[in-house]
Amino acid sequence: MRKVLTGNVAVAYGAMLSDVQVVAAYPITPQTTIIEELATMQADGLVDMDYIRVESEHSAMAACIGASMGGARAFTATCGQGLFLMHEMLHYATGARTPVVLANVNRAAAAPWTIWSDQTDSVSQRETGWIQLYCEGNQEVLDTTIMAFKIAESLRLPAMVVLDAFFLSHTSEPIDIPDREQVRDFLPPFDPGDLWLDPNNPRTFGGITMNDAYMEFRWQIQRDMEKAKAVITEVHEEFARVFGRKYHQVEAYQAEDADVVIVVSGTVASTSRDAIDLLREKGQQVGMVKLKTLRPFPREEIIETLKGKKKVAIIDRNFSPGATGIWAQEIRNALYELPEGDRPLIYGYIAGLGGRDISVKVIESIYQKTLKDNRPDDVDMWIGVNYV
Amino acid sequence: MKEIRIHGRGGQGSLVLAQFMAIAALEDGKYGQAFPFLGGGGERRGKPILAFCRLSDQPIRLRSRVSEPDYVIVQDPTILNELDVAEGLKSTGTILVNTEKDVVKLGLKGSFRVFSISADDLARKILGRPIMNTALLGAFAALTKELSLDATLRAVKSKFSGELGEKNVRTVQESYKQLTGELS
Numbered sequence: 001m002r003k004v005l006t007g008n009v010a011v012a013y014g015a016m017l018s019d020v021q022v023v024a025a026y027p028i029t030p031q032t033t034i035i036e037e038l039a040t041m042q043a044d045g046l047v048d049m050d051y052i053r054v055e056s057e058h059s060a061m062a063a064c065i066g067a068s069m070g071g072a073r074a075f076t077a078t079c080g081q082g083l084f085l086m087h088e089m090l091h092y093a094t095g096a097r098t099p100v101v102l103a104n105v106n107r108a109a110a111a112p113w114t115i116w117s118d119q120t121d122s123v124s125q126r127e128t129g130w131i132q133l134y135c136e137g138n139q140e141v142l143d144t145t146i147m148a149f150k151i152a153e154s155l156r157l158p159a160m161v162v163l164d165a166f167f168l169s170h171t172s173e174p175i176d177i178p179d180r181e182q183v184r185d186f187l188p189p190f191d192p193g194d195l196w197l198d199p200n201n202p203r204t205f206g207g208i209t210m211n212d213a214y215m216e217f218r219w220q221i222q223r224d225m226e227k228a229k230a231v232i233t234e235v236h237e238e239f240a241r242v243f244g245r246k247y248h249q250v251e252a253y254q255a256e257d258a259d260v261v262i263v264v265s266g267t268v269a270s271t272s273r274d275a276i277d278l279l280r281e282k283g284q285q286v287g288m289v290k291l292k293t294l295r296p297f298p299r300e301e302i303i304e305t306l307k308g309k310k311k312v313a314i315i316d317r318n319f320s321p322g323a324t325g326i327w328a329q330e331i332r333n334a335l336y337e338l339p340e341g342d343r344p345l346i347y348g349y350i351a352g353l354g355g356r357d358i359s360v361k362v363i364e365s366i367y368q369k370t371l372k373d374n375r376p377d378d379v380d381m382w383i384g385v386n387y388v
Numbered sequence: 389m390k391e392i393r394i395h396g397r398g399g400q401g402s403l404v405l406a407q408f409m410a411i412a413a414l415e416d417g418k419y420g421q422a423f424p425f426l427g428g429g430g431e432r433r434g435k436p437i438l439a440f441c442r443l444s445d446q447p448i449r450l451r452s453r454v455s456e457p458d459y460v461i462v463q464d465p466t467i468l469n470e471l472d473v474a475e476g477l478k479s480t481g482t483i484l485v486n487t488e489k490d491v492v493k494l495g496l497k498g499s500f501r502v503f504s505i506s507a508d509d510l511a512r513k514i515l516g517r518p519i520m521n522t523a524l525l526g527a528f529a530a531l532t533k534e535l536s537l538d539a540t541l542r543a544v545k546s547k548f549s550g551e552l553g554e555k556n557v558r559t560v561q562e563s564y565k566q567l568t569g570e571l572s
Contacts, residue, residue, distance in 0.1 A: 002414065003414075004407065004410050004411045004414050004420065004422075136451075137449075137451075164451075166423065166424065167423070167451045168451075170403070170423060170424050171421060171422065171423035171451070172406075172407045172410050172411075172420075172421065172422040172423070173410065173419070173420065173421045173422075173448065174410075174413075174414045174419060174420070267451040268451075270449045270450070270451045271449065271450055271451045271452055273449045274449050274450050357452045357453050358452060359452035359453070359455070360450070360452065362452075
């Protein structure tokens with residue numbers, strides 16, 4: 001069935017089709033319509049779940065962790081300030097090995113107050129041990145929500161579906177809604193195995209750990225995060241077999257013979273496809289690489305894709321003050337191990353913070369600058385800033 | 389691909405109108421994308437706001453603001469005193485204004501075409517309230533032929549059922565007829 005849906009409603013459909021059992025959430029623009037839609041779906045009898053209203057995002061995540069430890073499939077959604085408030089519990093969800101799924105609508109950080117999009121909220125959670133899956137369109141949002149449960153539950157690690165505020169959350173477009181029974185075959189009920197809070201077999205989890213054991217818990221998380229790369233690829237492939245839509249952790253578009261490769265994530269990937277086609281028509285040897293996963297970082301695939309390219313332009317819709325854009329950091333880190341002749345020049349661009357438009361023209365100007373400059377002017381170049 | 393910019397005031401349902409168009413596009417077997425102003429402040433009632441729509445035969449990948457629209461729709465004529473609704477409009481473009489005034493008195497000058505419909509009055513007459521989006525939808529379809537009448541009617545029925553659905557269908561049919569008459 002094809003319907004015109006916003007990104008937020010697409011998330012709700014994804015959670016509903018995944019037969020989510022517990023939703024604990026706190027409203028915050030531009031996320032609110034996700035949990036509103038889920039509440040409507042519950043009222044309409046479309047999903048059999050408990051809906052826990054909480055007093056903050058911190059409590060929302062705490063409730064999801066509890067539900068997940070109780071063996072339930074748990075989901076929440078938030079954005080920006082809400083995700084920042086959740087931060088402590090995000091670490092806890094990973095440590096407790098609870099496969100909670102969270103949809104984060106990318107909202108820029110206050111102050112000054114804003115409701116518009118950039119990735120600062122989600123990239124700030126890079127070290128929490130959450131799998132992060134970025135989306136470029138509403139179809140990908142719906143499909144990724146379903147896949148996120150499968151990925152998270154098979155690894156016992158939490159997963160975050162990330163979508164740009166307004167550019168996706170409030171944008172309506174036609175989406176194919178997967179068949180419910182097919183989704184049920186693809187994603188069977190959550191099986192916590194022996195690791196859950198069973199009232200008939202009381203046990204405690206997460207108690208104090210001394211320095212002879214803590215490091216092993218962390219190592220297991222790292223081992224499973226590394227394993228996640230293969231798991232995500234398998235889930236992408238299985239999803240493609242069942243539903244006919246293929247996603248990639250690293251997707252190259254017109255990049256094979258490209259001299260300049262633009263690396264992007266989120267909705268900028270979508271707009272970049274138009275920009276690349278336009279530049280190709282003008283005879284430019286330019287391509288694009290779309291990154292879907294920030295964690296685990298697809299290091300090997302990135303090296304393989306960008307090895308031997310002359311110039312790589314990374315567009316970061318986020319920034320780490322005192323350092324650089326996060327995707328640029330990650331890519332520099334990965335490519336450093338290449339021998340000098342194979343290692344591309346890295347041009348890091350900061351653009352689109354606080355929802356500023358990243359149009360085809362902006363992408364084209366980034367390409368032209370990268371093509372023209374023999375070396376990057378600086379470790380980061382800010383696009384379209386009125387310096388005052 | 390055709391791009392549309394809608395000027396309204398917070399609470400008038402600018403995004404709802406854009407969504408109707410996107411649903412109608414799907415009904416026509418095409419692609420539509422509807423989205424609100426990306427880059428403004430909060431959603432205050434009464435404040436001039438924007439919504440955008442793209443219509444295409446192909447899947448739409450552009451996810452930036454519409455800056456050079458083919459069509460502009462003005463839901464509230466008082467906005468004409470506050471900003472230039474023709475900004476960036478293609479020279480071959482069209483503006484549709486919801487007003488009872490004669491278009492020549494609107495002061496819109498350029499190589500673009502300007503049409504008007506008294507959508508408020510039509511909505512008052514049929515719906516009993518000046519909620520004019522379905523009237524503008526019908527007028528837009530008649531004026532531009534970017535959406536079929538049938539698709540706009542199905543789009544309206546998908547959102548409103550029962551008596552309200554029937555009244556909105558009549559509103560679309562009536563505005564479609566008015567503008568078709570004006571064009572002939």
